[in-house]
Amino acid sequence: MLNDSELATLRNRFKRDAEFLMQTTTSGDEDEKSQEEKDAKPLPRINRHSVFWIVTSVAVTYYVDFFHNIVENEDIKSWWFNVGLILLGICLSLAMFCIVYLEWYKGIQHYDQEYPAVPPITTAAFIAASCSFNIALWPVWSFFTPLILFTQFMGVVMLISMCG
Structure with a gap:
């Protein structure tokens, strides 16, 4: 079984990974266009x-x-x-x-x-x-x-x- 220090290390690693994933998804959302902007510029027919x-x-x-x-x-x-x-x-x-x-x-x-x-x-x-x-x-x-x-x-x- 894991002792307390290994468990704390594992928890901190998951916390860092989760924060990293949250940062990448929020920055990716800012780059995406809103639905109105997509509707405003139609694709060529x-x-x-x-x-x-x-x-x-x-x-x-x-x-x-x-x-x-x-x-x-x-x-x-x-x-x-x-x-x-x-x-x-x-x-x-x-x-x-x-x-x-x-x-x-x-x-x-x-x-x-x-x-x-x-x-x-x-x-x-x-x-x-x-x-x-x-x-x-x-x-x-x-x-x-x-x-x-x-x-x-x-x-x-x-x-x-x-x-x-």
């Missing part, structure tokens, strides 16, 4: 990352003949596809409610604080929709289906972020 995903999404759409397969392929499991469309519609409706009504019309910037249930419901609907679309389109593109759908998703998100 057009960047390499966004352009990459949009171009990749267009290339995948062309290469796999996406829309032709969605409309005319008989291998698609229509029940799962319809469930995915309904869930995606719920997700997009909630997003439009937040963006158009709450943010533009009401002027509420942080709508997740006013309506805390909306983000988890939207997330759950989107995850369920993506699972449904993967199940529905698996017979068409097999193991490439998640990659194709993810690329399409990222392209749409980047396009929306550039426009909005």
